[in-house]
Amino acid sequence: xxxxxxxxxxxxxxxxxxxxxxxxxxxxxxxxxxxxxxxxxxxxxxxxxxxxxxxxxxxxxxxxxxxxxxxxxxxxxxxxxxxxxxxxxxxxxxxxxxxxxxxxxxxxxxxxxxxxxxxxxxxxxxxxxxxxxxxxxxxxxxxxxxxxxxxxxxxxxxxxxxxxxxxxxxxxxxxxxxxxxxxxxxxxxxxxxxxxxxxxxxxxxxxxxxxxxxxxxxxxxxxxxxxxxxxxxxxxxxxxxxxxxxxxxxxxxxxxxxxxxxxxxxxxxxxxxxxxxxxxxxxxxxxxxxxxxxxxxxxxxxxxxxxxxxxxxxxxxxxxxxxxxxxxxxxxxxxxxxxxxxxxxxxxxxxxxxxxxxxxxxxxxxxxxxxxxxxxxxxxxxxxxxxxxxxxxxxxxxxxxxxxxxxxxxxxxxxxxxxxxxxxxxxxxxxxxxxxxxxxxxxxxxx
Ligand code: ADP
Ligand code: MG
Ligand code: MG
Numbered sequence: 324x325x326x327x328x329x330x331x332x333x334x335x336x337x338x339x340x341x342x343x344x345x346x347x348x349x350x351x352x353x354x355x356x357x358x359x360x361x362x363x364x365x366x367x368x369x370x371x372x373x374x375x376x377x378x379x380x381x382x383x384x385x386x387x388x389x390x391x392x393x394x395x396x397x398x399x400x401x402x403x404x405x406x407x408x409x410x411x412x413x414x415x416x417x418x419x420x421x422x423x424x425x426x427x428x429x430x431x432x433x434x435x436x437x438x439x440x441x442x443x444x445x446x447x448x449x450x451x452x453x454x455x456x457x458x459x460x461x462x463x464x465x466x467x468x469x470x471x472x473x474x475x476x477x478x479x480x481x482x483x484x485x486x487x488x489x490x491x492x493x494x495x496x497x498x499x500x501x502x503x504x505x506x507x508x509x510x511x512x513x514x515x516x517x518x519x520x521x522x523x524x525x526x527x528x529x530x531x532x533x534x535x536x537x538x539x540x541x542x543x544x545x546x547x548x549x550x551x552x553x554x555x556x557x558x559x560x561x562x563x564x565x566x567x568x569x570x571x572x573x574x575x576x577x578x579x580x581x582x583x584x585x586x587x588x589x590x591x592x593x594x595x596x597x598x599x600x601x602x603x604x605x606x607x608x609x610x611x612x613x614x615x616x617x618x619x620x621x622x623x624x625x626x627x628x629x630x631x632x633x634x635x636x637x638x639x640x641x642x643x644x645x646x647x648x649x650x651x652x653x654x655x656x657x658x659x660x661x662x663x664x665x666x667x668x669x670x671x672x673x674x675x676x677x678x679x680x681x682x683x684x685x686x687x688x689x690x691x692x693x694x695x696x697x698x699x700x701x702x703x704x705x706x707x708x709x710x711x712x713x714x715x716x717x718x719x720x721x722x723x724x725x726x727x728x729x730x731x732x733x734x735x736x737x738x739x740x741x742x743x744x745x746x747x748x749x750x751x752x753x754x755x756x757x758x759x760x761x762x763x764x765x766x767x768x769x770x
Pocket of ligand 1: 452453454455456508509522523524525569571572573580649654655656657659
């Protein structure tokens with residue numbers, strides 16, 4: 324909703340809000356916030372709230388640590404749950420980060436996404452619309468409130484209670500999201516035990532990225548209230564499906580959905596623009612993987628046999644490739660990128676996907692032919708003939724792809740790219756130094 328400063332002051336007074344939480348997202352995708360008592364509201368609304376950016380992941384050095392938060396007034400909302408012990412109300416505003424000299428900060432992922440959207444607008448598009456399908460697992464909490472590795476149920480895809488014990492939690496999540504302005508389209512039990520999915524209606528990319536961050540907060544909060552721990556880790560349990568966040572997207576202009584080709588017999592009903600966008604996404608897929616799948620654990624999901632993609636390919640009929648073209652046409656004509664997982668930073672990944680697609684449009688890139696066979700049943704030769712390449716299979720390989728892709732680097736800027744790669748290489752090295760149970764099981768007795 325569009326609020327003025329005066330609207331917000333009025334609501335804060337009428338609802339007796341006690342605290343204002345001003346949030347932003349760091350380079351690695353974590354939500355951060357500065358919370359102030361309501362007496363500081365004017366300062367917040369006047370873009371005068373300062374914080375020390377030097378301790379935020381991927382932000383700045385100690386000697387330039389003063390930063391400003393510029394709240395986006397349209398993101399104002401009061402959390403529908405009590406946030407302190409005496410039940411006082413807390414409101415939030417999502418902010419852009421500005422430097423001390425009051426210029427937009429190059430390390431702010433939300434600003435990077437806004438810049439990418441502005442480039443699309445300059446090419447005549449009115450919106451980059453995105454709808455995501457985030458999945459998560461619910462684990463039981465123990466008596467001390469610590470998460471256990473025990474899943475909340477033994478349910479299966481689209482199961483009903485009593486098998487699906489997550490039903491009540493899921494309903495409460497849906498109702499809470501609706502109170503917060505989400506249009507929830509569907510919520511169901513997923514394929515794995517303890518795994519759930521909630522889908523909400525597509526929106527322009529910045530709003531969707533904001534919603535993804537809010538969504539995670541809601542899921543974690545409501546799960547805990549019900550005695551569960553929610554995790555968006557892509558593969559918490561080996562041997563069963565992991566959690567993805569399929570990302571549906573389309574470009575709109577003043578006449579509607581530009582991806583719709585209006586001719587079912589040509590390109591599966593996709594427009595030339597959609598084909599070129601797809602060509603760009605396929606071309607840049609290896610580098611996009613570093614952002615879409617940014618954790619060591621992400622690559623344990625991207626393995627054959629669990630409905631997650633492993634190859635750079637696209638299809639209309641088949642769910643094994645990286646990009647699927649869902650059957651709906653008209654306003655719902657879209658591309659579904661299936662590799663993305665919920666550990667992604669939604670701002671940087673959407674900036675990068677959009678820029679990859681625009682590169683395809685600008686340079687009229689043609690996608691490879693669509694693959695309608697099950698790719699997992701093709702051998703390496705068949706895949707080679709069909710022009711199908713592998714997605715990077717480790718975080719390190721994906722980071723190397725990112726470091727060599729100027730379109731994706733431009734999309735998020737060199738500040739974010741450098742800080743991201745630096746932090747992720749440290750993460751990878753730390754992982755590599757750890758000796759796992761698998762290694763002990765396989766090597767200890769054999770050597
Ligand atoms: P499926 O089951 O085929 O994977 P869903 O019906 O669950 O897909 O919908 C997935 C998402 O696609 C939803 O978030 C929906 O709002 C979104 N969506 C629908 N039309 C568009 C569009 N034109 N652009 C982007 N996202 C869209
Ligand atoms: Mg799903
Ligand atoms: Mg899907």
